[in-house]
Amino acid sequence: MAAGYFAAGKQNDTGTFEFTVRRLPRNRDFVVVAGLHRAIDYLLNLSFTAPEIAYLRQLPNFRNAPAAFWDYLADFRFTGNLFAVPEGSVLYEGQPVLNIQAPLIEGQLPETYLLSAITFETLVASKAARIAHAAQGRNVVEFGTRRAHTPEAGVLGARASYIGGCAGTSNTLAGFRYGIPVMGTAAHSWVMAFSSETEAFRQLQLLLADRTVHLLDTYDALEGARKAAALGGPLWGVRIDSGNFLELSHHVRRILDQAGLTEAKIMASGDLDETRIADLIAQGAPIDAFGVGTELAVSGDAPSMGSIYKLVEIESAGIVRRTAKHSPEKRTLCGAKQLFRHPDHDILTLHDECVSGAEAMLQPYIIGGRLVQTLPSVEKIRARAASAMTPWPSPGRRTELSARLEAVNLNPNQSFPPDADCL
Numbered sequence: 567m568a569a570g571y572f573a574a575g576k577q578n579d580t581g582t583f584e585f586t587v588r589r590l591p592r593n594r595d596f597v598v599v600a601g602l603h604r605a606i607d608y609l610l611n612l613s614f615t616a617p618e619i620a621y622l623r624q625l626p627n628f629r630n631a632p633a634a635f636w637d638y639l640a641d642f643r644f645t646g647n648l649f650a651v652p653e654g655s656v657l658y659e660g661q662p663v664l665n666i667q668a669p670l671i672e673g674q675l676p677e678t679y680l681l682s683a684i685t686f687e688t689l690v691a692s693k694a695a696r697i698a699h700a701a702q703g704r705n706v707v708e709f710g711t712r713r714a715h716t717p718e719a720g721v722l723g724a725r726a727s728y729i730g731g732c733a734g735t736s737n738t739l740a741g742f743r744y745g746i747p748v749m750g751t752a753a754h755s756w757v758m759a760f761s762s763e764t765e766a767f768r769q770l771q772l773l774l775a776d777r778t779v780h781l782l783d784t785y786d787a788l789e790g791a792r793k794a795a796a797l798g799g800p801l802w803g804v805r806i807d808s809g810n811f812l813e814l815s816h817h818v819r820r821i822l823d824q825a826g827l828t829e830a831k832i833m834a835s836g837d838l839d840e841t842r843i844a845d846l847i848a849q850g851a852p853i854d855a856f857g858v859g860t861e862l863a864v865s866g867d868a869p870s871m872g873s874i875y876k877l878v879e880i881e882s883a884g885i886v887r888r889t890a891k892h893s894p895e896k897r898t899l900c901g902a903k904q905l906f907r908h909p910d911h912d913i914l915t916l917h918d919e920c921v922s923g924a925e926a927m928l929q930p931y932i933i934g935g936r937l938v939q940t941l942p943s944v945e946k947i948r949a950r951a952a953s954a955m956t957p958w959p960s961p962g963r964r965t966e967l968s969a970r971l972e973a974v975n976l977n978p979n980q981s982f983p984p985d986a987d988c989l
Contacts, residue, residue: 710863
């Protein structure tokens with residue numbers, strides 16, 4: 567497409583592309599946006615090396631590409647604008663995540679990367695939010711890297727999980743990169759490596775002291791609890807990784823309390839999700855924290871999202887043409903947009919409209935190819951998400967269209983004077 571645009575003389579046309587949540591994932595009333603950090607990094611560093619250009623030139627599809635196109639790629643940089651909702655924002659179906667205004671090729675090339683990067687982290691952050699909400703204030707630790715689709719997905723998933731509400735991660739690289747609290751316990755192999763559970767527990771305690779978490783169910787969870795209790799403190803607590811969590815947690819709590827370890831905590835892990843966690847809490851399981859891996863790392867019940875990236879306006883030789891897709895069930899709205907948030911509803915408008923008393927959600931991040939605001943820490947992003955989900959968002963939130971946006975979608979060629987409210 568880039569070569570075709572260039573051959574057609576459209577490299578100087580300006581396109582506006584929008585990334586939109588066309589359909590929410592299954593079982594979701596909203597999503598928590600994450601992944602913008604990668605989108606920004608990608609746009610700021612997008613370029614082509616000589617070996618990459620040489621590879622492209624020998625592909626059959628490029629045999630008719632103009633020679634000048636390769637010179638164009640050699641000097642390629644993103645020079646456009648990026649407006650986006652901040653990470654940690656809550657969005658609903660049909661709402662824009664970002665828009666890019668740039669020379670047509672510069673806006674077209676990032677499509678696949680942006681859809682992948684933001685969709686993945688948004689899915690995981692949204693799943694984490696549901697799990698943390700189900701835990702009702704109990705800590706949830708992200709344990710998912712070994713079940714993630716790649717090691718890098720594990721790192722990014724840990725970041726997204728923390729934004730969504732997890733207390734920390736077992737992924738040390740995520741902690742190093744992003745400053746996320748790191749938490750974890752020894753594996754079953756630790757226990758197996760010693761001649762007895764008692765010796766394994768003792769050696770772990772010598773190293774970790776009050777950070778110690780004994781894994782109980784390598785052989786028999788209740789016998790493991792008795793051996794851990796016999797050693798006494800210092801320790802944080804114990805972890806149960808299999809079995810009937812409701813029944814076992816009551817027995818383990820009794821064993822710990824009888825040994826005077828009333829402050830020791832119980833963590834449960836193993837194929838947990840928000841439904842199982844909510845059920846355990848509702849039944850009164852004395853579990854203080856949860857480790858969640860597979861279901862979180864891959865957003866198990868909703869591993870995909872209907873994200874789209876579409877051209878909504880194009881300017882050529884000073885003439886602006888609004889564009890939209892009209893195919894059944896995949897219709898889009900033409901025109902560059904802004905999203906305004908009121909406490910109880912949202913309004914989708916044209917980009918040059920203003921709505922008093924509402925928050926403009928799409929903010930400038932890159933203007934003319936340059937970053938124009940400092941990106942927040944993951945702690946601040948997490949705080950934004952927590953605020954956006956307090957109180958818990960209700961389903962069926964309204965997104966209204968402004969009169970001007972409705973008008974241009976009836977007549978895309980219609981023009982308006984500047985919005986008086988924005989002057």
